Amino acid sequence: MNGLTVNKYATTAIIWILLLSAPFWLPLLGGYTALAGRVLVFALAAMSFNMLLGFTGVMSFGHAAYFGLGAYGCGLFLKFVTASTPLAIIAGTLLGGVAGTLFGLLLVRRRGVYFAMVTIAFGQVCFYIAYKWDDFTGGYDGLRGFVRAPLDFGLFKIDITNNANAFYFFIVAIFGLAAAAQAFILRSPFGRTMLAIRENERRARFLGLPVERHIWLSFSISCFFTALAGSLYALLNNFADPLGLNYIMSGNIVMITVMGGMRSFWGPLVGAVLFVMLQDYVSSMTTNWMFFVGLTFVCVVLFFPRGLMGMLQKGART
Amino acid sequence: MLQVVMFNLTNGLIVGAFYVLMALWLSMIINLSNVVNFAHGNFLALGGYFAFTLTPYIGFWGALLVSPILTAVFGYVIEQLMIKHVYARNHIYSLLLTFGLGFILQDVCRYIWGPSPLPLGIPDILSTPLTPDLFFITWYRVFMVAVVIVAVSGLFAFLRFTRVGMRIRAGTLDLDTVSALGVNVAALRSYNFAVGSYLAGLAGVLAAGQIGLNPNMGDDLIMPSFIAIIVGGVGSLTGTLLGGLLIGVAAALTTVVLPSASEAVIYVIMAIVLLLRPRGLLGEEGMLS
Numbered sequence: 057m058n059g060l061t062v063n064k065y066a067t068t069a070i071i072w073i074l075l076l077s078a079p080f081w082l083p084l085l086g087g088y089t090a091l092a093g094r095v096l097v098f099a100l101a102a103m104s105f106n107m108l109l110g111f112t113g114v115m116s117f118g119h120a121a122y123f124g125l126g127a128y129g130c131g132l133f134l135k136f137v138t139a140s141t142p143l144a145i146i147a148g149t150l151l152g153g154v155a156g157t158l159f160g161l162l163l164v165r166r167r168g169v170y171f172a173m174v175t176i177a178f179g180q181v182c183f184y185i186a187y188k189w190d191d192f193t194g195g196y197d198g199l200r201g202f203v204r205a206p207l208d209f210g211l212f213k214i215d216i217t218n219n220a221n222a223f224y225f226f227i228v229a230i231f232g233l234a235a236a237a238q239a240f241i242l243r244s245p246f247g248r249t250m251l252a253i254r255e256n257e258r259r260a261r262f263l264g265l266p267v268e269r270h271i272w273l274s275f276s277i278s279c280f281f282t283a284l285a286g287s288l289y290a291l292l293n294n295f296a297d298p299l300g301l302n303y304i305m306s307g308n309i310v311m312i313t314v315m316g317g318m319r320s321f322w323g324p325l326v327g328a329v330l331f332v333m334l335q336d337y338v339s340s341m342t343t344n345w346m347f348f349v350g351l352t353f354v355c356v357v358l359f360f361p362r363g364l365m366g367m368l369q370k371g372a373r374t
Numbered sequence: 375m376l377q378v379v380m381f382n383l384t385n386g387l388i389v390g391a392f393y394v395l396m397a398l399w400l401s402m403i404i405n406l407s408n409v410v411n412f413a414h415g416n417f418l419a420l421g422g423y424f425a426f427t428l429t430p431y432i433g434f435w436g437a438l439l440v441s442p443i444l445t446a447v448f449g450y451v452i453e454q455l456m457i458k459h460v461y462a463r464n465h466i467y468s469l470l471l472t473f474g475l476g477f478i479l480q481d482v483c484r485y486i487w488g489p490s491p492l493p494l495g496i497p498d499i500l501s502t503p504l505t506p507d508l509f510f511i512t513w514y515r516v517f518m519v520a521v522v523i524v525a526v527s528g529l530f531a532f533l534r535f536t537r538v539g540m541r542i543r544a545g546t547l548d549l550d551t552v553s554a555l556g557v558n559v560a561a562l563r564s565y566n567f568a569v570g571s572y573l574a575g576l577a578g579v580l581a582a583g584q585i586g587l588n589p590n591m592g593d594d595l596i597m598p599s600f601i602a603i604i605v606g607g608v609g610s611l612t613g614t615l616l617g618g619l620l621i622g623v624a625a626a627l628t629t630v631v632l633p634s635a636s637e638a639v640i641y642v643i644m645a646i647v648l649l650l651r652p653r654g655l656l657g658e659e660g661m662l663s
Contacts, residue, residue: 115466162648169410169465170608173600174648180597181641188634303596307412307473314470347481353474357467358459 071322075228079221089220090292095325095332096231097289102312102324103238104281109310110318111242112274113254117172118179119309121159122279124301125152125182126286128193131296134202141205141216145230145287152283155182157276164272176303183301199296227288234281239321241277250274282309307353315356317365326364382626384511388584390622391522394615395577396595397602398529399570401614404603405546407461407563409468414599415592416479417571421445421578422587423487426494434497434583438521442575449571453564461563484589494582518580525576526615532569533611542566546609598622601644607657616655 078092105119129151133144159178166174186193193199207214207226216223241247249270252260261267290296299305308331316327334352339345360367396414403409424444425437432440456475460467500514533539541562545552553559581591598621606617621640628639647654 109466115464115469117469162645162652165652169404169408170604172410172465172469173604173608177597177601177604177641177644184637184641188638307470310466310470311473314466318466344481344485346477347485350474350477350481353470354456354478357471357474358456361463361467 067322071325072232075231076225079224089224091332091336093224093227093288093292095328096227097285097292098309098312098332099325099328100231100234100288101282101285101309102316102328103235103321104278104285105309106313106318106321106324107238107242107250107281108274108278109313110320110323111247111254112250112271113257114271114275115168115172116175116275116278117306117310118175118177118303119278119282120301120303120305121179121182122152122156122282123286123289123305123309124186124296124298125155126283127290127296127300128186128199128286129283130287130290131199131202132192134205135199139203139205141207141291144205145284145291148287148290149280149284152286153276153280156279156283157272160272160275160279163275164268176306179301179303179306183298183303186298186301193298194296196298198298199290200294202290203294204291223291227292230284230288234284238281242321246270246273311353311356313363314361315352315363317363317367317369320363320365320369323363323365330364378630379627382629383623384515385629386623386626387619388515388518388622389626390619391519392577392581392595393598393602393622394526394618395522395573397599397606397614397618398526398611399573400599401603401606401608401611402542402566402570405609405611406542406549406566407457408465409457409461410465410472410600412469412472412596413476413479414574415590415594415596416476416483417445417449417574418578418581418592418595419483419587419589420448420479421575422494422582422591423483423578424575425579425582426487426492426587429495434495438576438579441579442572445575445578446568446572449574450564450568453567457567458560458563480589487587487589489589492587494579494587496583500583514583518584521576521580525573529569529573530611538562538565598640601640603654604644605647605654607654610654610656613654613656 075092075096079089082089082092101119101123105116108114108116126148128148130144130148133147134141137143137147159175163171163174163178187195189195204217204223206217214222214226216226242250249260249265252263252265253267253270257267286300289300312327312331313324314327315330316325317323334349335345338348342348356363396418400411400414403411421441421444424441425434428437428440452475456471457468460471496514500517501512504511504513504516531539533543541552541557542565545557545559545562549559552562577595578592585591599618602618602621603614604617605621606613606615621643624639624643625636629636
């Protein structure tokens, strides 16, 4: 047990050191800070999704909806209400989270393939609304005309608008808080119940656990976190994209999770690093990026279904 | 006004017929193999492009016969190469796999046939209108509906009266028992996939004759065919048939009243069905859950 615990702390420490020092070593490797921001945003979305897939055993293929709603909520708030970044993040998170909670009510009794299909369809509803509601959401062109506002702490201000590094650390801070909250939830009795449902739903039901309510809660929590990631995405780009709501985005979130390893807490972060690197590299090399991204999907599914972390853990855990 | 209604009604029936073809395939694979196929729109495009390449040599009628068969063969190969390896795994893998496959197929079509739209020539006799009054109903539209009716009846007869069809139906209900009775389930799933690919190829040729070809021509059909299945009820092919026609016609009739809501209405129908009858119109309780 001790070896495992030490391993765990070592992994976490290494991850944080790498994340906090990214602005210093990334340019040396030819990257830029916004790229690291994108990794973190996708990682947060995928980790939130993984609470559902990896730790509750329920498959949603429509998480782009909550990601995108978070982005739109954040952007619309900045544009039409007031220029406050923290409030906009809260607004985006609430929009996506509440929508997910409501959709979840209709979803919880479905399982397996059916659950996935209904989540896809709900995702497309949101995409469709953003796409059609031109004068409010910007339609096909996406929502523009807002910028992230500097953080105002009363005594001092942090300029995250123009200072890319400051904004990166802002994302790291929020990512850290969210990851800590997720770890806390997963360790709580509620989190253990989610695992029990994943391992054997019928047995969990026989133990008297309200399975439906737990899945609904888990779905809802996952949506709130995903929407938080979406809000950060809008801030990162100063733009909310209707394609961020599309099922292709949902597929990307699932892919990031599987590629990194869906049974591992940090798996999605690793997946996000791989995915963003791949996307950045392939789209700079060729216009046929779909072919290569699709090929990666197929190869990961056929040959590396456990993901990178899953392969690394192979020896360490059963 | 009557003409407008008629116009949209025929449109709706035709669009619904396409939803039905695509959704039936999806539904067959979900029922027997528990796989949601995300690439079905790309199989449709492939069927259309096969026809485009074949038409100069064997004409439209030849292409209509051969192209779906090629698509079925292609589907069989893909099933053998990729999809059969994920049957035993979590659904997430089959979704991801077909999702990636869709990306690949779309780019391959773009690479081979180019990104710009291409026309598929149809015989002159089919492009004339039925009567001058109903100028919007060309013979091609009648022909499409007729082909779809024949194909769907053929599919149902195949499932009802042939041995393989009977096994497919039995496998939908209880695959373990069918397997224990000595049926080769792996082969059954392959046939099932190939038969479904045939439908997609057929839909591709028909669609190409009406709207022409482009690499992502199938994308618009992905969501409606999912919704047709959800509305009709997972596990019931008759339900899928009904669901497809229902949302096709509903969307078209909404165009008469409120054009901007024509796509929204299919999602509204889905939400209503999920609220009032979560298993779908003809679905059975407990199916796939």
